Amino acid sequence: MALLKITSLHPSLGAEVAGVDLSKPVDAPTRQALSHALADHLALVFRDQALTPSQYLAAASVFGPPMEQHYSQHNMPDFPLIGLVWHRNGQQPAEQWHTDHTNRERPPAATILYGVEIPSAGGGTSVANMRAAYAALSEDERRRLESLKTFNSLDSGRTDTRQEDKDKYGKPIEHPMVRTHPVHGSRAVYFHISKARIDGMTPEASRAYMADLLDRMIRPEIVYHHAWRKGDVLIIDDRATMHRAHGDYDRRQSRVLWRIIVEGDRPRLD
Numbered sequence: 001m002a003l004l005k006i007t008s009l010h011p012s013l014g015a016e017v018a019g020v021d022l023s024k025p026v027d028a029p030t031r032q033a034l035s036h037a038l039a040d041h042l043a044l045v046f047r048d049q050a051l052t053p054s055q056y057l058a059a060a061s062v063f064g065p066p067m068e069q070h071y072s073q074h075n076m077p078d079f080p081l082i083g084l085v086w087h088r089n090g091q092q093p094a095e096q097w098h099t100d101h102t103n104r105e106r107p108p109a110a111t112i113l114y115g116v117e118i119p120s121a122g123g124g125t126s127v128a129n130m131r132a133a134y135a136a137l138s139e140d141e142r143r144r145l146e147s148l149k150t151f152n153s154l155d156s157g158r159t160d161t162r163q164e165d166k167d168k169y170g171k172p173i174e175h176p177m178v179r180t181h182p183v184h185g186s187r188a189v190y191f192h193i194s195k196a197r198i199d200g201m202t203p204e205a206s207r208a209y210m211a212d213l214l215d216r217m218i219r220p221e222i223v224y225h226h227a228w229r230k231g232d233v234l235i236i237d238d239r240a241t242m243h244r245a246h247g248d249y250d251r252r253q254s255r256v257l258w259r260i261i262v263e264g265d266r267p268r269l270d
């Protein structure tokens with residue numbers, strides 16, 4: 001087993017992991033330790049990695065099977081399980097707080113990002129601890145959220161979704177608004193504001209409530225901000241966090257992240 005050194009990066013979430021070269025095979029005890037570290041810290045950072053697409057896919061599979069992404073126009077041509085996050089292919093940085101691909105029956109356990117080209121300033125990624133957000137709500141609101149379900153489909157605001165992706169991934173999928181983490185056992189608030197409609201509410205009321213929740217829940221105390229360095233691998237636990245990109249960088253510079261999402265369990269509230 002690799003000798004892991006895990007150093008916390010923020011009081012609420014985030015830890016740097018040293019002692020693992022992700023370009024090499026990861027043995028079973030190390031996989032187990034990393035899976036628990038992710039469940040505990042919710043965001044893991046590995047510095048100074050140098051990965052080919054195949055090595056990156058192998059490393060990502062430590063956290064679950066890589067799954068197809070539904071903006072297939074941005075996938076790496078020879079490695080379609082890797083999505084390219086890059087403004088020069090027409091993407092806008094995802095600056096709204098969200099969790100990835102909630103429109104799947106088994107949405108990602110984790111989103112994995114690898115920093116390939118990094119602007120000299122700005123362009124970070126923030127991750128919010130939705131386990132802490134849940135715990136900070138009033139008892140009444142926790143009970144209310146536990147009673148609510150969402151129906152999740154593709155983003156309402158996107159105009160560039162391919163028809164084949166709409167056909168494959170457009171069917172509404174039901175999830176609880178509070179989910180129990182399958183490894184950690186704790187509860188977290190779970191929704192994607194532009195993919196979800198809350199069952200029993202109009203789209204407008206549902207969106208207004210989710211926007212209000214985000215405003216109240218996401219405070220600096222529960223946010224880890226990742227300032228990218230080339231070679232960083234950031235692993236985000238999608239079962240208990242939300243994240244967002246920051247578009248505050250010079251667009252004449254390139255910001256290229258390779259993204260892999262790995263399949264998790266069907267969300268449930270135990």
Ligand SMILES: [Fe+2]
Pocket residue numbers: 094098099100111243
């Ligand atoms: Fe995302």
